[in-house]
Amino acid sequence: MSHYIDVIIPLPLERLFAYRVTAAEADFLRPGMRVAVPFGKSKIYTAIVHHLHQSPPLNYEVKDIELIVDEQPTVTLDQIKFWEWIASYYVCSVGQVMRAALPKSLMLESETIILKNADTDINEDELDDKQFLIMEALHHRPALKIKEVMEILDRKSVLPILKKMLELEWIILQEEVYSTYKPKTVKYISLNSRYKDEEHLKNLLDDMTRAPKQRDTVMTLFMLQTGNKLVTTKLLQDRAAVSRAVIKALIDKNIFIEEEQTVDRVLDHKEQGRDLFELQPAQQFALNEIREQFATGNTTLLHGVTSSGKTEIYVRLIQEQLELGNQVLYLLPEIALTTQLISRLKHYFKHQVLVYHSRYNLNERLEVWNHVIENKQPYVIIGARSALLLPFQNVKLIIVDEEHETSFKQFDPDPRYHARDAAVVLGHMKKADVLLGSATPSLESYYNTTIGKYGLVELKERYGKVLMPEIQIIDVKDKHKRKKMKGHFSDSLIEQMQEAFKNNNQVILFQNRRGYAPILECNTCGNAPQCPNCDVSLTFHQYKKQLRCHYCGYHTVVPLECPSCSSTSLDTKGFGTQQIEEEFKEIFPDFKIARMDLDTTRGKNSIAKIIEQIDTGEVHCLVGTQMLTKGLDFRNVSLVGVLSADSMLNFPDFRAHERCFHLLTQVSGRAGRTAERGKVLIQSYNPDHQILQQVSIYDYSGMFKDQLEDRYQFKYPPYQRLIRLTFKNRDYNKTLQAGQWFVNALNQIEHGVEVLGPEFPAVARIRNLYQVHVMVKMGKQHHPNTIKDYIRKVKRSFESIKGFNSVRCNIDVDCY
Numbered sequence: 001m002s003h004y005i006d007v008i009i010p011l012p013l014e015r016l017f018a019y020r021v022t023a024a025e026a027d028f029l030r031p032g033m034r035v036a037v038p039f040g041k042s043k044i045y046t047a048i049v050h051h052l053h054q055s056p057p058l059n060y061e062v063k064d065i066e067l068i069v070d071e072q073p074t075v076t077l078d079q080i081k082f083w084e085w086i087a088s089y090y091v092c093s094v095g096q097v098m099r100a101a102l103p104k105s106l107m108l109e110s111e112t113i114i115l116k117n118a119d120t121d122i123n124e125d126e127l128d129d130k131q132f133l134i135m136e137a138l139h140h141r142p143a144l145k146i147k148e149v150m151e152i153l154d155r156k157s158v159l160p161i162l163k164k165m166l167e168l169e170w171i172i173l174q175e176e177v178y179s180t181y182k183p184k185t186v187k188y189i190s191l192n193s194r195y196k197d198e199e200h201l202k203n204l205l206d207d208m209t210r211a212p213k214q215r216d217t218v219m220t221l222f223m224l225q226t227g228n229k230l231v232t233t234k235l236l237q238d239r240a241a242v243s244r245a246v247i248k249a250l251i252d253k254n255i256f257i258e259e260e261q262t263v264d265r266v267l268d269h270k271e272q273g274r275d276l277f278e279l280q281p282a283q284q285f286a287l288n289e290i291r292e293q294f295a296t297g298n299t300t301l302l303h304g305v306t307s308s309g310k311t312e313i314y315v316r317l318i319q320e321q322l323e324l325g326n327q328v329l330y331l332l333p334e335i336a337l338t339t340q341l342i343s344r345l346k347h348y349f350k351h352q353v354l355v356y357h358s359r360y361n362l363n364e365r366l367e368v369w370n371h372v373i374e375n376k377q378p379y380v381i382i383g384a385r386s387a388l389l390l391p392f393q394n395v396k397l398i399i400v401d402e403e404h405e406t407s408f409k410q411f412d413p414d415p416r417y418h419a420r421d422a423a424v425v426l427g428h429m430k431k432a433d434v435l436l437g438s439a440t441p442s443l444e445s446y447y448n449t450t451i452g453k454y455g456l457v458e459l460k461e462r463y464g465k466v467l468m469p470e471i472q473i474i475d476v477k478d479k480h481k482r483k484k485m486k487g488h489f490s491d492s493l494i495e496q497m498q499e500a501f502k503n504n505n506q507v508i509l510f511q512n513r514r515g516y517a518p519i520l521e522c523n524t525c526g527n528a529p530q531c532p533n534c535d536v537s538l539t540f541h542q543y544k545k546q547l548r549c550h551y552c553g554y555h556t557v558v559p560l561e562c563p564s565c566s567s568t569s570l571d572t573k574g575f576g577t578q579q580i581e582e583e584f585k586e587i588f589p590d591f592k593i594a595r596m597d598l599d600t601t602r603g604k605n606s607i608a609k610i611i612e613q614i615d616t617g618e619v620h621c622l623v624g625t626q627m628l629t630k631g632l633d634f635r636n637v638s639l640v641g642v643l644s645a646d647s648m649l650n651f652p653d654f655r656a657h658e659r660c661f662h663l664l665t666q667v668s669g670r671a672g673r674t675a676e677r678g679k680v681l682i683q684s685y686n687p688d689h690q691i692l693q694q695v696s697i698y699d700y701s702g703m704f705k706d707q708l709e710d711r712y713q714f715k716y717p718p719y720q721r722l723i724r725l726t727f728k729n730r731d732y733n734k735t736l737q738a739g740q741w742f743v744n745a746l747n748q749i750e751h752g753v754e755v756l757g758p759e760f761p762a763v764a765r766i767r768n769l770y771q772v773h774v775m776v777k778m779g780k781q782h783h784p785n786t787i788k789d790y791i792r793k794v795k796r797s798f799e800s801i802k803g804f805n806s807v808r809c810n811i812d813v814d815c816y
């Protein structure tokens with residue numbers, strides 16, 4: 001009898017592939033383990049065992065596996081089930097989900113590039129022959145592909161050798177070079193929780209009479225720990241005046257537990273020693289309601305105004321689960337994963353907090369993966385959308401904070417999943433409670449509460465009963481007419497800023513555009529320099545005196561004359577954060593300003609630094625793009641100024657108005673979070689616009705009703721489902737033809753399903769590729785799976801057409 005395994009290969013393949021294994025291997029292997037398999041002519045991939053069986057595949061010649069990588073499964077069965085759901089719902093392959101889920105270091109393959117780790121000194125005597133050959137090759141060449149290693153060693157099975165060398169940190173994978181950011185780490189020490197019990201502690205101390213130094217050290221730590229404080233090993237060493245050896249001995253005896261933690265350089269010190277807050281009555285009430293909803297098995301939406309203390313409610317729920325020994329997942333938009341929040345949670349949950357963050361390097365991500373699957377103690381995992389793909393064991397609570405944020409959706413590449421929606425599904429699979437939280441819920445989630453699909457809990461007052469900031473709309477057109485504008489600042493805004501500075505308060509300025517001025521325009525012929533690779537105008541960046549493309553990163557020096565008519569009269573149009581920064585410096589020469597946008601936050605730690613400058617009062621004003629809106633909690637900001645609300649209102653997207661409401665409400669929420677009532681000034685050319693009026697009186701339900709009506713009228717979600725197909729190619733005509741072919745082929749789809757397009761989007765060419773969209777719209781009466789199957793089928797035919805070989809086709813389900 002022969003044995004086979006079906007495996008998931010991290011490629012866009014619609015099915016699993018079978019490989020032959022020996023009886024002994026079959027005995028050892030379990031689903032979820034990694035194996036290395038040959039695929040195609042000479043490629044090696046890391047694959048995941050899906051299941052074992054005894055029937056040979058019929059239509060292809062079966063190969064042997066290369067190697068078993070794991071001793072224990074790397075992936076859980078539930079995870080595979082969840083991946084399959086994602087692949088099926090979002091119309092992609094399970095292998096693509098696998099690629100998104102596994103940290104790269106778990107996925108060695110022939111194209112993986114390895115480098116010598118310059119940070120380790122290697123003693124040549126430690127190397128065996130094969131290791132020596134590899135290190136020798138890396139001495140002469142900067143990098144090696146794994147397939148080159150195979151050639152050098154003249155053997156196929158090189159992964160076990162490389163695995164060992166990676167563990168020893170002699171070599172690193174190429175990706176890691178880009179993440180040189182190593183969070184600073186500190187060793188924390190604590191008494192094994194067994195000795196929290198006085199009886200046990202007393203016995204322990206009695207037992208230790210013959211090791212007085214150790215005994216003293218235990219006592220010292222016990223004292224230092226009171227009030228649940230975090231104690232660093234260094235502090236203990238200093239206080240107990242003992243050597244590392246004494247502490248080490250206690251660790252070895254399992255009396256002390258030492259853990260290395262990344263320190264949040266910024267705020268940790270301030271948060272230290274804070275005890276769990278007592279909840280305000282409104283918070284307590286909301287917490288009880290959430291529990292009631294959970295008891296009925298409902299996914300629940302917590303709609304709590306900004307600064308109402310939602311996080312403190314989450315903390316209670318997390319604490320409960322950790323005490324029950326369960327795992328908790330806390331999802332946040334990437335950018336909101338700031339040290340502010342992390343240190344807040346670490347204060348409460350210490351080393352039970354794991355952070356899964358793209359800014360952390362591969363090893364750290366791998367570590368989190370291992371902690372989660374080993375599940376030796378209950379953890380709360382904080383992370384951005386990809387944290388959803390971790391190997392959870394007994395996750396019983398999933399929190400999706402700032403659930404309205406669009407960054408929960410992955411737009412490129414596959415799987416194009418929405419982490420909030422997928423979290424709800426994971427919650428069902430794992431029987432975990434799911435809590436969505438926001439001050440400005442997405443229309444979809446709020447709609448779900450109105451039809452009874454989700455529970456709704458509202459928290460309408462701010463913590464400490466601080467009033468919501470007063471929002472005032474400033475008519476910029478009128479101000480211009482009356483010559484009351486200085487650059488982009490109205491006299492009212494300047495006055496209010498002066499007032500704030502006088503009272504030692506800080507100001508936040510919001511301009512949803514980075515750069516100096518978006519474009520440079522010729523006054524003579526109207527020509528604006530374009531990106532050579534994309535169909536967009538280049539953006540003017542004052543600081544570097546550059547024109548830059550925000551799509552592909554192309555940049556060039558600012559021309560002295562118009563490239564088209566040679567006129568020297570060039571002017572900037574529109575304005576961005578940089579220009580506001582410049583103008584601020586002129587109007588307020590005595591005050592300091594910091595800027596927060598994509599340009600200033602590229603460095604790994606730069607966000608943290610800016611936050612620190614605000615927290616310490618080093619700067620008086622912060623100007624930024626929508627990054628500012630993401631859950632930052634500043635104590636001293638009394639005024640928020642929105643320089644121009646108009647570009648947000650005029651954006652060509654069915655969600656533009658909803659988003660504008662979210663953005664303005666969230667940014668307003670940064671004002672007056674303590675004691676004094678904050679103030680918000682919104683400058684606009686359309687002061688009477690419905691959305692601005694709704695923002696100014698916090699009329700979420702008015703906005704909800706209006707927008708929902710529009711969605712109904714124009715057939716958009718939540719009433720209709722949208723699937724968008726995108727075709728990309730260097731050739732304009734071919735791209736369009738491909739789109740047209742697909743539209744024709746889809747025409748026989750179910751009656752009542754609309755197929756729109758092909759259509760060029762607003763930016764029709766990016767990085768030299770033309771794009772064409774085809775939109776499939778269906779009502780609730782249609783069965784989405786049938787439609788998706790049909791689209792898959794058409795895509796297969798499409799891919800077999802020679803002429804469209806070079807046209808890429810992406811499918812994006814719920815593309816909004």
Ligand code: ADP
Nearest residue numbers: 277278279280306307308309310311312463633
């Ligand atoms: P949200 O997440 O709703 O915007 P936060 O949870 O950040 O609000 O709370 C806003 C501020 O109020 C935070 O600084 C928080 O520490 C404080 N706060 C919230 N609840 C309490 C409480 N019960 N006792 C003391 N301070 C609280």
Ligand code: ZN
Nearest residue numbers: 522525562565
């Ligand atoms: Zn010109």
Ligand code: ZN
Nearest residue numbers: 531534549552
């Ligand atoms: Zn470009």
